[in-house]
Amino acid sequence: MAEESDDSEKTEDPSQKRLDDALKKGDVAKSQEVSAWFVLLGIGLSIAIMAKPAAAGLRDTLRAYFEFAHTIPVEGTGLKELWYQTGTSIAKSLALPLLMLLVMAVAGNLVQHRLVWSAEKIKPKFNKISPISGFKRLFSSESLVNFSKGLAKIVIVSGLMVAVLWPERDRIDTMIFRETSFMLAETRELIIKLIIAIIAFMTVVAAADFLYQRHRWFEKQKMTKQEVKEEYKQTEGDPHIKGRLRQLRMERSRKRMMAAVPDSTVVVTNPTHYAVALKYEDGMSAPVCLAKGTDTVALKIREVAKSHDIPVVENPPLARALYATIDIDQEIPEEHYKAVAEVIGFVLNLKRRRRGRGRTGKS
Structure with missing residues:
Protein backbone atom coordinates (compact mmCIF):
# COMPACT_ATOMS: atom_id res chain seq x y z
CA MET A 1 0.00 0.00 0.00
CA ALA A 2 2.88 2.34 0.75
CA GLU A 3 4.38 1.76 -2.70
CA GLU A 4 1.01 2.40 -4.35
CA SER A 5 0.66 5.59 -2.34
CA ASP A 6 4.14 6.71 -3.42
CA ASP A 7 3.34 5.95 -7.07
CA SER A 8 0.10 7.91 -6.86
CA GLU A 9 2.03 10.93 -5.60
CA LYS A 10 4.38 10.89 -8.60
CA THR A 11 2.60 13.53 -10.63
CA GLU A 12 5.58 15.45 -12.06
CA ASP A 13 7.34 14.56 -15.32
CA PRO A 14 10.91 13.31 -14.78
CA SER A 15 13.71 15.82 -15.15
CA GLN A 16 16.60 15.27 -17.55
CA LYS A 17 18.83 14.50 -14.56
CA ARG A 18 16.40 11.81 -13.40
CA LEU A 19 16.43 10.22 -16.87
CA ASP A 20 20.25 10.40 -17.07
CA ASP A 21 20.61 8.80 -13.63
CA ALA A 22 18.26 5.98 -14.66
CA LEU A 23 20.35 5.39 -17.80
CA LYS A 24 23.57 5.24 -15.76
CA LYS A 25 21.96 2.56 -13.57
CA GLY A 26 20.95 0.53 -16.63
CA ASP A 27 17.28 1.29 -16.05
CA VAL A 28 15.96 1.68 -19.59
CA ALA A 29 12.71 1.03 -21.41
CA LYS A 30 13.08 -2.42 -22.91
CA SER A 31 10.61 -4.77 -24.53
CA GLN A 32 11.47 -8.47 -24.64
CA GLU A 33 8.98 -8.85 -27.47
CA VAL A 34 11.05 -6.56 -29.70
CA SER A 35 14.18 -8.61 -28.98
CA ALA A 36 12.25 -11.82 -29.69
CA TRP A 37 10.97 -10.33 -32.96
CA PHE A 38 14.51 -9.61 -34.17
CA VAL A 39 15.71 -13.10 -33.21
CA LEU A 40 12.75 -14.65 -35.00
CA LEU A 41 13.52 -12.53 -38.06
CA GLY A 42 17.14 -13.74 -37.88
CA ILE A 43 15.95 -17.37 -37.80
CA GLY A 44 13.73 -16.76 -40.81
CA LEU A 45 16.53 -15.09 -42.80
CA SER A 46 18.98 -17.84 -41.85
CA ILE A 47 16.60 -20.54 -43.06
CA ALA A 48 15.66 -18.64 -46.22
CA ILE A 49 19.16 -17.55 -47.24
CA MET A 50 21.74 -19.75 -45.50
CA ALA A 51 19.96 -23.06 -44.94
CA LYS A 52 20.94 -24.52 -48.33
CA PRO A 53 24.69 -23.72 -48.11
CA ALA A 54 24.84 -24.87 -44.47
CA ALA A 55 22.95 -28.08 -45.22
CA ALA A 56 25.18 -28.75 -48.25
CA GLY A 57 28.31 -28.37 -46.12
CA LEU A 58 27.00 -30.73 -43.45
CA ARG A 59 25.83 -33.19 -46.12
CA ASP A 60 29.23 -33.35 -47.78
CA THR A 61 30.95 -33.88 -44.44
CA LEU A 62 28.62 -36.64 -43.29
CA ARG A 63 28.50 -38.31 -46.69
CA ALA A 64 32.24 -38.81 -46.63
CA TYR A 65 31.95 -40.56 -43.29
CA PHE A 66 29.29 -42.96 -44.58
CA GLU A 67 30.99 -43.67 -47.92
CA PHE A 68 34.45 -44.19 -46.50
CA ALA A 69 33.58 -45.39 -43.02
CA HIS A 70 35.83 -48.43 -43.37
CA THR A 71 38.91 -46.29 -44.03
CA ILE A 72 38.45 -43.85 -41.12
CA PRO A 73 40.85 -44.48 -38.22
CA VAL A 74 39.07 -44.64 -34.90
CA GLU A 75 41.97 -44.91 -32.48
CA GLY A 76 44.94 -42.88 -31.35
CA THR A 77 45.76 -39.64 -33.12
CA GLY A 78 43.48 -40.61 -36.01
CA LEU A 79 40.38 -40.31 -33.83
CA LYS A 80 41.58 -36.94 -32.52
CA GLU A 81 42.08 -35.70 -36.07
CA LEU A 82 38.63 -37.00 -37.02
CA TRP A 83 36.93 -35.03 -34.24
CA TYR A 84 38.89 -31.91 -35.16
CA GLN A 85 37.95 -32.08 -38.84
CA THR A 86 34.31 -32.80 -38.02
CA GLY A 87 34.05 -29.92 -35.56
CA THR A 88 35.76 -27.52 -37.97
CA SER A 89 33.44 -28.50 -40.82
CA ILE A 90 30.30 -28.11 -38.69
CA ALA A 91 31.52 -24.76 -37.32
CA LYS A 92 32.13 -23.44 -40.86
CA SER A 93 28.65 -24.54 -41.97
CA LEU A 94 26.88 -22.96 -38.99
CA ALA A 95 29.08 -19.85 -38.57
CA LEU A 96 27.04 -17.51 -40.77
CA PRO A 97 23.60 -18.54 -39.39
CA LEU A 98 24.86 -18.17 -35.81
CA LEU A 99 26.46 -14.82 -36.65
CA MET A 100 23.15 -13.69 -38.14
CA LEU A 101 21.32 -14.61 -34.92
CA LEU A 102 23.94 -12.78 -32.81
CA VAL A 103 23.65 -9.61 -34.91
CA MET A 104 19.85 -9.65 -34.77
CA ALA A 105 19.88 -10.22 -30.99
CA VAL A 106 22.15 -7.19 -30.49
CA ALA A 107 20.09 -5.11 -32.93
CA GLY A 108 16.93 -5.95 -30.98
CA ASN A 109 18.39 -4.10 -28.01
CA LEU A 110 20.11 -1.24 -29.84
CA VAL A 111 16.91 -0.15 -31.62
CA GLN A 112 15.26 0.39 -28.23
CA HIS A 113 18.01 2.35 -26.49
CA ARG A 114 21.61 3.33 -26.98
CA LEU A 115 24.45 1.17 -25.70
CA VAL A 116 24.65 1.27 -21.89
CA TRP A 117 27.54 0.06 -19.74
CA SER A 118 26.40 -0.38 -16.16
CA ALA A 119 27.18 -2.85 -13.38
CA GLU A 120 24.17 -1.77 -11.34
CA LYS A 121 21.96 -4.62 -12.55
CA ILE A 122 24.44 -7.33 -11.50
CA LYS A 123 25.18 -5.93 -8.05
CA PRO A 124 23.98 -8.24 -5.25
CA LYS A 125 20.84 -6.91 -3.58
CA PHE A 126 19.02 -8.36 -0.60
CA ASN A 127 15.57 -7.92 -2.13
CA LYS A 128 16.58 -10.19 -5.03
CA ILE A 129 17.13 -13.13 -2.70
CA SER A 130 14.48 -12.26 -0.14
CA PRO A 131 11.61 -14.82 -0.21
CA ILE A 132 9.11 -12.09 0.68
CA SER A 133 10.25 -9.84 -2.16
CA GLY A 134 10.28 -12.80 -4.54
CA PHE A 135 6.75 -13.75 -3.51
CA LYS A 136 5.58 -10.16 -4.10
CA ARG A 137 7.19 -10.12 -7.56
CA LEU A 138 5.63 -13.50 -8.38
CA PHE A 139 2.11 -12.22 -7.75
CA SER A 140 2.64 -8.60 -8.81
CA SER A 141 0.59 -6.89 -11.50
CA GLU A 142 3.58 -7.07 -13.84
CA SER A 143 3.84 -10.84 -13.42
CA LEU A 144 0.13 -11.24 -14.10
CA VAL A 145 0.41 -9.12 -17.25
CA ASN A 146 3.39 -11.18 -18.48
CA PHE A 147 1.58 -14.45 -17.72
CA SER A 148 -1.54 -13.33 -19.58
CA LYS A 149 0.57 -12.09 -22.47
CA GLY A 150 2.48 -15.38 -22.70
CA LEU A 151 -0.71 -17.43 -22.55
CA ALA A 152 -2.31 -15.33 -25.29
CA LYS A 153 0.78 -15.71 -27.50
CA ILE A 154 0.73 -19.49 -27.11
CA VAL A 155 -2.93 -19.68 -28.10
CA ILE A 156 -2.59 -17.34 -31.09
CA VAL A 157 0.67 -18.87 -32.37
CA SER A 158 -0.90 -22.33 -32.10
CA GLY A 159 -3.84 -21.06 -34.13
CA LEU A 160 -1.47 -19.65 -36.76
CA MET A 161 0.35 -22.97 -37.02
CA VAL A 162 -2.93 -24.76 -37.61
CA ALA A 163 -4.02 -22.14 -40.16
CA VAL A 164 -0.75 -22.47 -42.10
CA LEU A 165 -0.27 -26.25 -41.91
CA TRP A 166 -3.88 -27.47 -42.18
CA PRO A 167 -4.22 -26.64 -45.92
CA GLU A 168 -0.95 -28.57 -46.48
CA ARG A 169 -2.03 -31.67 -44.56
CA ASP A 170 -2.26 -33.86 -47.67
CA ARG A 171 1.24 -32.93 -48.77
CA ILE A 172 2.59 -33.52 -45.25
CA ASP A 173 1.03 -37.01 -45.18
CA THR A 174 2.80 -38.04 -48.41
CA MET A 175 6.07 -36.22 -47.67
CA ILE A 176 7.67 -39.25 -46.02
CA PHE A 177 7.41 -41.24 -49.27
CA ARG A 178 9.37 -38.72 -51.33
CA GLU A 179 13.09 -38.43 -51.93
CA THR A 180 15.15 -36.83 -49.20
CA SER A 181 16.09 -33.75 -51.26
CA PHE A 182 12.45 -33.02 -52.12
CA MET A 183 11.30 -33.68 -48.57
CA LEU A 184 13.88 -31.23 -47.16
CA ALA A 185 12.95 -28.57 -49.73
CA GLU A 186 9.24 -28.85 -48.92
CA THR A 187 9.93 -28.84 -45.18
CA ARG A 188 12.00 -25.68 -45.59
CA GLU A 189 9.17 -24.07 -47.58
CA LEU A 190 6.59 -24.89 -44.90
CA ILE A 191 8.85 -23.61 -42.12
CA ILE A 192 9.38 -20.31 -43.96
CA LYS A 193 5.61 -19.90 -44.41
CA LEU A 194 5.08 -20.59 -40.74
CA ILE A 195 7.79 -18.13 -39.66
CA ILE A 196 6.37 -15.40 -41.92
CA ALA A 197 2.94 -15.82 -40.32
CA ILE A 198 4.41 -15.74 -36.82
CA ILE A 199 6.58 -12.70 -37.64
CA ALA A 200 3.53 -10.83 -38.94
CA PHE A 201 1.71 -11.52 -35.67
CA MET A 202 4.78 -10.75 -33.53
CA THR A 203 5.20 -7.41 -35.33
CA VAL A 204 1.91 -6.23 -33.84
CA VAL A 205 2.76 -7.71 -30.43
CA ALA A 206 6.26 -6.16 -30.38
CA ALA A 207 5.02 -2.71 -31.39
CA ALA A 208 2.27 -2.73 -28.77
CA ASP A 209 4.58 -4.06 -26.05
CA PHE A 210 7.27 -1.50 -26.90
CA LEU A 211 4.80 1.35 -26.49
CA TYR A 212 3.51 -0.18 -23.25
CA GLN A 213 7.00 -0.64 -21.81
CA ARG A 214 7.97 2.92 -22.77
CA HIS A 215 4.85 4.29 -21.06
CA ARG A 216 5.38 2.11 -17.99
CA TRP A 217 9.05 3.12 -17.73
CA PHE A 218 8.20 6.81 -18.09
CA GLU A 219 5.54 6.55 -15.39
CA LYS A 220 8.08 4.81 -13.18
CA GLN A 221 10.54 7.69 -13.62
CA LYS A 222 7.98 10.34 -12.62
CA MET A 223 8.73 12.35 -9.51
CA THR A 224 6.84 13.66 -6.52
CA LYS A 225 6.74 17.38 -5.87
CA GLN A 226 9.12 16.87 -2.94
CA GLU A 227 11.61 15.02 -5.17
CA VAL A 228 11.51 17.89 -7.66
CA LYS A 229 12.30 20.35 -4.87
CA GLU A 230 15.12 18.21 -3.50
CA GLU A 231 16.66 17.77 -6.93
CA TYR A 232 16.45 21.50 -7.57
CA LYS A 233 18.27 22.11 -4.29
CA GLN A 234 21.00 19.67 -5.27
CA THR A 235 21.52 21.04 -8.77
CA GLU A 236 20.68 24.73 -8.42
CA GLY A 237 21.01 25.25 -4.67
CA ASP A 238 18.44 26.00 -2.00
CA PRO A 239 16.17 28.78 -3.38
CA HIS A 240 15.97 30.37 0.08
CA ILE A 241 19.75 30.50 0.37
CA LYS A 242 20.09 31.77 -3.20
CA GLY A 243 17.51 34.45 -2.49
CA ARG A 244 19.35 35.50 0.66
CA LEU A 245 22.68 35.66 -1.19
CA ARG A 246 21.06 37.69 -3.96
CA GLN A 247 19.68 40.06 -1.35
CA LEU A 248 23.10 40.44 0.29
CA ARG A 249 24.74 41.15 -3.07
CA MET A 250 22.10 43.79 -3.82
CA GLU A 251 22.62 45.41 -0.43
CA ARG A 252 26.39 45.53 -0.90
CA SER A 253 25.99 46.92 -4.38
CA ARG A 254 23.56 49.53 -3.05
CA LYS A 255 26.00 50.57 -0.31
CA ARG A 256 28.83 50.94 -2.84
Whole structure:
Protein backbone atom coordinates (compact mmCIF):
# COMPACT_ATOMS: atom_id res chain seq x y z
CA MET A 1 0.00 0.00 0.00
CA ALA A 2 2.88 2.34 0.75
CA GLU A 3 4.38 1.76 -2.70
CA GLU A 4 1.01 2.40 -4.35
CA SER A 5 0.66 5.59 -2.34
CA ASP A 6 4.14 6.71 -3.42
CA ASP A 7 3.34 5.95 -7.07
CA SER A 8 0.10 7.91 -6.86
CA GLU A 9 2.03 10.93 -5.60
CA LYS A 10 4.38 10.89 -8.60
CA THR A 11 2.60 13.53 -10.63
CA GLU A 12 5.58 15.45 -12.06
CA ASP A 13 7.34 14.56 -15.32
CA PRO A 14 10.91 13.31 -14.78
CA SER A 15 13.71 15.82 -15.15
CA GLN A 16 16.60 15.27 -17.55
CA LYS A 17 18.83 14.50 -14.56
CA ARG A 18 16.40 11.81 -13.40
CA LEU A 19 16.43 10.22 -16.87
CA ASP A 20 20.25 10.40 -17.07
CA ASP A 21 20.61 8.80 -13.63
CA ALA A 22 18.26 5.98 -14.66
CA LEU A 23 20.35 5.39 -17.80
CA LYS A 24 23.57 5.24 -15.76
CA LYS A 25 21.96 2.56 -13.57
CA GLY A 26 20.95 0.53 -16.63
CA ASP A 27 17.28 1.29 -16.05
CA VAL A 28 15.96 1.68 -19.59
CA ALA A 29 12.71 1.03 -21.41
CA LYS A 30 13.08 -2.42 -22.91
CA SER A 31 10.61 -4.77 -24.53
CA GLN A 32 11.47 -8.47 -24.64
CA GLU A 33 8.98 -8.85 -27.47
CA VAL A 34 11.05 -6.56 -29.70
CA SER A 35 14.18 -8.61 -28.98
CA ALA A 36 12.25 -11.82 -29.69
CA TRP A 37 10.97 -10.33 -32.96
CA PHE A 38 14.51 -9.61 -34.17
CA VAL A 39 15.71 -13.10 -33.21
CA LEU A 40 12.75 -14.65 -35.00
CA LEU A 41 13.52 -12.53 -38.06
CA GLY A 42 17.14 -13.74 -37.88
CA ILE A 43 15.95 -17.37 -37.80
CA GLY A 44 13.73 -16.76 -40.81
CA LEU A 45 16.53 -15.09 -42.80
CA SER A 46 18.98 -17.84 -41.85
CA ILE A 47 16.60 -20.54 -43.06
CA ALA A 48 15.66 -18.64 -46.22
CA ILE A 49 19.16 -17.55 -47.24
CA MET A 50 21.74 -19.75 -45.50
CA ALA A 51 19.96 -23.06 -44.94
CA LYS A 52 20.94 -24.52 -48.33
CA PRO A 53 24.69 -23.72 -48.11
CA ALA A 54 24.84 -24.87 -44.47
CA ALA A 55 22.95 -28.08 -45.22
CA ALA A 56 25.18 -28.75 -48.25
CA GLY A 57 28.31 -28.37 -46.12
CA LEU A 58 27.00 -30.73 -43.45
CA ARG A 59 25.83 -33.19 -46.12
CA ASP A 60 29.23 -33.35 -47.78
CA THR A 61 30.95 -33.88 -44.44
CA LEU A 62 28.62 -36.64 -43.29
CA ARG A 63 28.50 -38.31 -46.69
CA ALA A 64 32.24 -38.81 -46.63
CA TYR A 65 31.95 -40.56 -43.29
CA PHE A 66 29.29 -42.96 -44.58
CA GLU A 67 30.99 -43.67 -47.92
CA PHE A 68 34.45 -44.19 -46.50
CA ALA A 69 33.58 -45.39 -43.02
CA HIS A 70 35.83 -48.43 -43.37
CA THR A 71 38.91 -46.29 -44.03
CA ILE A 72 38.45 -43.85 -41.12
CA PRO A 73 40.85 -44.48 -38.22
CA VAL A 74 39.07 -44.64 -34.90
CA GLU A 75 41.97 -44.91 -32.48
CA GLY A 76 44.94 -42.88 -31.35
CA THR A 77 45.76 -39.64 -33.12
CA GLY A 78 43.48 -40.61 -36.01
CA LEU A 79 40.38 -40.31 -33.83
CA LYS A 80 41.58 -36.94 -32.52
CA GLU A 81 42.08 -35.70 -36.07
CA LEU A 82 38.63 -37.00 -37.02
CA TRP A 83 36.93 -35.03 -34.24
CA TYR A 84 38.89 -31.91 -35.16
CA GLN A 85 37.95 -32.08 -38.84
CA THR A 86 34.31 -32.80 -38.02
CA GLY A 87 34.05 -29.92 -35.56
CA THR A 88 35.76 -27.52 -37.97
CA SER A 89 33.44 -28.50 -40.82
CA ILE A 90 30.30 -28.11 -38.69
CA ALA A 91 31.52 -24.76 -37.32
CA LYS A 92 32.13 -23.44 -40.86
CA SER A 93 28.65 -24.54 -41.97
CA LEU A 94 26.88 -22.96 -38.99
CA ALA A 95 29.08 -19.85 -38.57
CA LEU A 96 27.04 -17.51 -40.77
CA PRO A 97 23.60 -18.54 -39.39
CA LEU A 98 24.86 -18.17 -35.81
CA LEU A 99 26.46 -14.82 -36.65
CA MET A 100 23.15 -13.69 -38.14
CA LEU A 101 21.32 -14.61 -34.92
CA LEU A 102 23.94 -12.78 -32.81
CA VAL A 103 23.65 -9.61 -34.91
CA MET A 104 19.85 -9.65 -34.77
CA ALA A 105 19.88 -10.22 -30.99
CA VAL A 106 22.15 -7.19 -30.49
CA ALA A 107 20.09 -5.11 -32.93
CA GLY A 108 16.93 -5.95 -30.98
CA ASN A 109 18.39 -4.10 -28.01
CA LEU A 110 20.11 -1.24 -29.84
CA VAL A 111 16.91 -0.15 -31.62
CA GLN A 112 15.26 0.39 -28.23
CA HIS A 113 18.01 2.35 -26.49
CA ARG A 114 21.61 3.33 -26.98
CA LEU A 115 24.45 1.17 -25.70
CA VAL A 116 24.65 1.27 -21.89
CA TRP A 117 27.54 0.06 -19.74
CA SER A 118 26.40 -0.38 -16.16
CA ALA A 119 27.18 -2.85 -13.38
CA GLU A 120 24.17 -1.77 -11.34
CA LYS A 121 21.96 -4.62 -12.55
CA ILE A 122 24.44 -7.33 -11.50
CA LYS A 123 25.18 -5.93 -8.05
CA PRO A 124 23.98 -8.24 -5.25
CA LYS A 125 20.84 -6.91 -3.58
CA PHE A 126 19.02 -8.36 -0.60
CA ASN A 127 15.57 -7.92 -2.13
CA LYS A 128 16.58 -10.19 -5.03
CA ILE A 129 17.13 -13.13 -2.70
CA SER A 130 14.48 -12.26 -0.14
CA PRO A 131 11.61 -14.82 -0.21
CA ILE A 132 9.11 -12.09 0.68
CA SER A 133 10.25 -9.84 -2.16
CA GLY A 134 10.28 -12.80 -4.54
CA PHE A 135 6.75 -13.75 -3.51
CA LYS A 136 5.58 -10.16 -4.10
CA ARG A 137 7.19 -10.12 -7.56
CA LEU A 138 5.63 -13.50 -8.38
CA PHE A 139 2.11 -12.22 -7.75
CA SER A 140 2.64 -8.60 -8.81
CA SER A 141 0.59 -6.89 -11.50
CA GLU A 142 3.58 -7.07 -13.84
CA SER A 143 3.84 -10.84 -13.42
CA LEU A 144 0.13 -11.24 -14.10
CA VAL A 145 0.41 -9.12 -17.25
CA ASN A 146 3.39 -11.18 -18.48
CA PHE A 147 1.58 -14.45 -17.72
CA SER A 148 -1.54 -13.33 -19.58
CA LYS A 149 0.57 -12.09 -22.47
CA GLY A 150 2.48 -15.38 -22.70
CA LEU A 151 -0.71 -17.43 -22.55
CA ALA A 152 -2.31 -15.33 -25.29
CA LYS A 153 0.78 -15.71 -27.50
CA ILE A 154 0.73 -19.49 -27.11
CA VAL A 155 -2.93 -19.68 -28.10
CA ILE A 156 -2.59 -17.34 -31.09
CA VAL A 157 0.67 -18.87 -32.37
CA SER A 158 -0.90 -22.33 -32.10
CA GLY A 159 -3.84 -21.06 -34.13
CA LEU A 160 -1.47 -19.65 -36.76
CA MET A 161 0.35 -22.97 -37.02
CA VAL A 162 -2.93 -24.76 -37.61
CA ALA A 163 -4.02 -22.14 -40.16
CA VAL A 164 -0.75 -22.47 -42.10
CA LEU A 165 -0.27 -26.25 -41.91
CA TRP A 166 -3.88 -27.47 -42.18
CA PRO A 167 -4.22 -26.64 -45.92
CA GLU A 168 -0.95 -28.57 -46.48
CA ARG A 169 -2.03 -31.67 -44.56
CA ASP A 170 -2.26 -33.86 -47.67
CA ARG A 171 1.24 -32.93 -48.77
CA ILE A 172 2.59 -33.52 -45.25
CA ASP A 173 1.03 -37.01 -45.18
CA THR A 174 2.80 -38.04 -48.41
CA MET A 175 6.07 -36.22 -47.67
CA ILE A 176 7.67 -39.25 -46.02
CA PHE A 177 7.41 -41.24 -49.27
CA ARG A 178 9.37 -38.72 -51.33
CA GLU A 179 13.09 -38.43 -51.93
CA THR A 180 15.15 -36.83 -49.20
CA SER A 181 16.09 -33.75 -51.26
CA PHE A 182 12.45 -33.02 -52.12
CA MET A 183 11.30 -33.68 -48.57
CA LEU A 184 13.88 -31.23 -47.16
CA ALA A 185 12.95 -28.57 -49.73
CA GLU A 186 9.24 -28.85 -48.92
CA THR A 187 9.93 -28.84 -45.18
CA ARG A 188 12.00 -25.68 -45.59
CA GLU A 189 9.17 -24.07 -47.58
CA LEU A 190 6.59 -24.89 -44.90
CA ILE A 191 8.85 -23.61 -42.12
CA ILE A 192 9.38 -20.31 -43.96
CA LYS A 193 5.61 -19.90 -44.41
CA LEU A 194 5.08 -20.59 -40.74
CA ILE A 195 7.79 -18.13 -39.66
CA ILE A 196 6.37 -15.40 -41.92
CA ALA A 197 2.94 -15.82 -40.32
CA ILE A 198 4.41 -15.74 -36.82
CA ILE A 199 6.58 -12.70 -37.64
CA ALA A 200 3.53 -10.83 -38.94
CA PHE A 201 1.71 -11.52 -35.67
CA MET A 202 4.78 -10.75 -33.53
CA THR A 203 5.20 -7.41 -35.33
CA VAL A 204 1.91 -6.23 -33.84
CA VAL A 205 2.76 -7.71 -30.43
CA ALA A 206 6.26 -6.16 -30.38
CA ALA A 207 5.02 -2.71 -31.39
CA ALA A 208 2.27 -2.73 -28.77
CA ASP A 209 4.58 -4.06 -26.05
CA PHE A 210 7.27 -1.50 -26.90
CA LEU A 211 4.80 1.35 -26.49
CA TYR A 212 3.51 -0.18 -23.25
CA GLN A 213 7.00 -0.64 -21.81
CA ARG A 214 7.97 2.92 -22.77
CA HIS A 215 4.85 4.29 -21.06
CA ARG A 216 5.38 2.11 -17.99
CA TRP A 217 9.05 3.12 -17.73
CA PHE A 218 8.20 6.81 -18.09
CA GLU A 219 5.54 6.55 -15.39
CA LYS A 220 8.08 4.81 -13.18
CA GLN A 221 10.54 7.69 -13.62
CA LYS A 222 7.98 10.34 -12.62
CA MET A 223 8.73 12.35 -9.51
CA THR A 224 6.84 13.66 -6.52
CA LYS A 225 6.74 17.38 -5.87
CA GLN A 226 9.12 16.87 -2.94
CA GLU A 227 11.61 15.02 -5.17
CA VAL A 228 11.51 17.89 -7.66
CA LYS A 229 12.30 20.35 -4.87
CA GLU A 230 15.12 18.21 -3.50
CA GLU A 231 16.66 17.77 -6.93
CA TYR A 232 16.45 21.50 -7.57
CA LYS A 233 18.27 22.11 -4.29
CA GLN A 234 21.00 19.67 -5.27
CA THR A 235 21.52 21.04 -8.77
CA GLU A 236 20.68 24.73 -8.42
CA GLY A 237 21.01 25.25 -4.67
CA ASP A 238 18.44 26.00 -2.00
CA PRO A 239 16.17 28.78 -3.38
CA HIS A 240 15.97 30.37 0.08
CA ILE A 241 19.75 30.50 0.37
CA LYS A 242 20.09 31.77 -3.20
CA GLY A 243 17.51 34.45 -2.49
CA ARG A 244 19.35 35.50 0.66
CA LEU A 245 22.68 35.66 -1.19
CA ARG A 246 21.06 37.69 -3.96
CA GLN A 247 19.68 40.06 -1.35
CA LEU A 248 23.10 40.44 0.29
CA ARG A 249 24.74 41.15 -3.07
CA MET A 250 22.10 43.79 -3.82
CA GLU A 251 22.62 45.41 -0.43
CA ARG A 252 26.39 45.53 -0.90
CA SER A 253 25.99 46.92 -4.38
CA ARG A 254 23.56 49.53 -3.05
CA LYS A 255 26.00 50.57 -0.31
CA ARG A 256 28.83 50.94 -2.84
CA MET A 257 26.47 52.92 -5.07
CA MET A 258 25.46 55.25 -2.23
CA ALA A 259 29.09 55.75 -1.30
CA ALA A 260 29.72 57.01 -4.84
CA VAL A 261 26.88 59.58 -4.82
CA PRO A 262 28.95 62.30 -3.07
CA ASP A 263 31.38 62.17 -6.04
CA SER A 264 28.62 62.90 -8.57
CA THR A 265 28.19 66.18 -10.41
CA VAL A 266 24.39 66.19 -10.56
CA VAL A 267 21.39 64.01 -9.67
CA VAL A 268 18.58 63.96 -12.23
CA THR A 269 15.17 63.09 -10.71
CA ASN A 270 11.59 62.34 -11.70
CA PRO A 271 11.16 63.96 -8.99
CA THR A 272 9.91 61.14 -6.71
CA HIS A 273 10.13 57.83 -8.57
CA TYR A 274 13.50 57.99 -10.37
CA ALA A 275 16.96 59.32 -9.54
CA VAL A 276 20.18 59.07 -11.56
CA ALA A 277 23.50 60.41 -10.26
CA LEU A 278 25.90 61.54 -13.00
CA LYS A 279 29.57 62.50 -12.82
CA TYR A 280 31.41 64.69 -15.32
CA GLU A 281 34.88 66.21 -15.11
CA ASP A 282 37.20 67.87 -17.58
CA GLY A 283 38.92 65.26 -19.74
CA MET A 284 36.06 62.73 -19.60
CA SER A 285 34.64 61.68 -22.96
CA ALA A 286 31.08 61.57 -21.59
CA PRO A 287 29.26 61.72 -18.25
CA VAL A 288 29.19 58.46 -16.25
CA CYS A 289 26.37 57.03 -14.14
CA LEU A 290 27.47 56.55 -10.52
CA ALA A 291 24.10 55.56 -9.05
CA LYS A 292 20.49 55.04 -10.04
CA GLY A 293 17.29 53.77 -8.42
CA THR A 294 13.56 54.03 -8.07
CA ASP A 295 11.21 54.87 -5.21
CA THR A 296 13.00 54.17 -1.89
CA VAL A 297 16.45 53.98 -3.47
CA ALA A 298 15.78 57.18 -5.43
CA LEU A 299 14.77 58.94 -2.23
CA LYS A 300 17.97 57.78 -0.53
CA ILE A 301 20.07 59.03 -3.47
CA ARG A 302 18.46 62.45 -3.21
CA GLU A 303 19.01 62.57 0.54
CA VAL A 304 22.71 61.69 0.19
CA ALA A 305 23.10 64.25 -2.62
CA LYS A 306 21.50 67.06 -0.59
CA SER A 307 23.58 66.20 2.48
CA HIS A 308 26.74 66.62 0.38
CA ASP A 309 25.49 69.70 -1.46
CA ILE A 310 25.14 67.88 -4.80
CA PRO A 311 22.69 69.68 -7.14
CA VAL A 312 19.39 67.83 -7.70
CA VAL A 313 17.68 68.69 -11.00
CA GLU A 314 14.12 67.65 -11.80
CA ASN A 315 13.77 66.41 -15.36
CA PRO A 316 11.25 63.50 -15.48
CA PRO A 317 11.68 62.48 -19.15
CA LEU A 318 15.48 62.52 -18.92
CA ALA A 319 15.52 60.70 -15.56
CA ARG A 320 13.32 57.87 -16.89
CA ALA A 321 15.33 57.62 -20.13
CA LEU A 322 18.69 57.51 -18.33
CA TYR A 323 17.44 54.93 -15.82
CA ALA A 324 16.26 52.63 -18.65
CA THR A 325 19.34 52.91 -20.90
CA ILE A 326 22.45 52.97 -18.71
CA ASP A 327 23.96 50.85 -15.94
CA ILE A 328 26.25 51.76 -13.05
CA ASP A 329 29.74 52.96 -14.14
CA GLN A 330 28.55 53.21 -17.74
CA GLU A 331 28.77 56.28 -19.98
CA ILE A 332 25.51 57.81 -21.14
CA PRO A 333 24.36 56.99 -24.70
CA GLU A 334 24.96 59.53 -27.46
CA GLU A 335 21.25 60.25 -27.89
CA HIS A 336 21.22 61.81 -24.40
CA TYR A 337 24.35 63.95 -24.82
CA LYS A 338 22.45 67.15 -25.61
CA ALA A 339 19.92 66.86 -22.77
CA VAL A 340 22.59 65.90 -20.21
CA ALA A 341 24.92 68.63 -21.46
CA GLU A 342 22.19 71.21 -20.82
CA VAL A 343 21.69 69.90 -17.27
CA ILE A 344 25.42 69.80 -16.49
CA GLY A 345 25.91 73.22 -18.10
CA PHE A 346 23.14 74.58 -15.88
CA VAL A 347 24.79 73.04 -12.79
CA LEU A 348 28.25 74.37 -13.68
CA ASN A 349 26.88 77.87 -14.28
CA LEU A 350 25.09 77.66 -10.95
CA LYS A 351 28.38 76.72 -9.24
CA ARG A 352 30.20 79.62 -10.95
CA ARG A 353 27.57 82.08 -9.75
CA ARG A 354 27.90 80.77 -6.22
CA ARG A 355 31.66 81.15 -6.35
CA GLY A 356 31.24 84.69 -7.76
CA ARG A 357 28.88 85.65 -4.94
CA GLY A 358 31.31 84.19 -2.43
CA ARG A 359 34.17 86.31 -3.72
CA THR A 360 32.01 89.47 -3.80
CA GLY A 361 30.91 88.91 -0.23
CA LYS A 362 34.49 88.45 0.96
CA SER A 363 35.68 91.63 -0.79
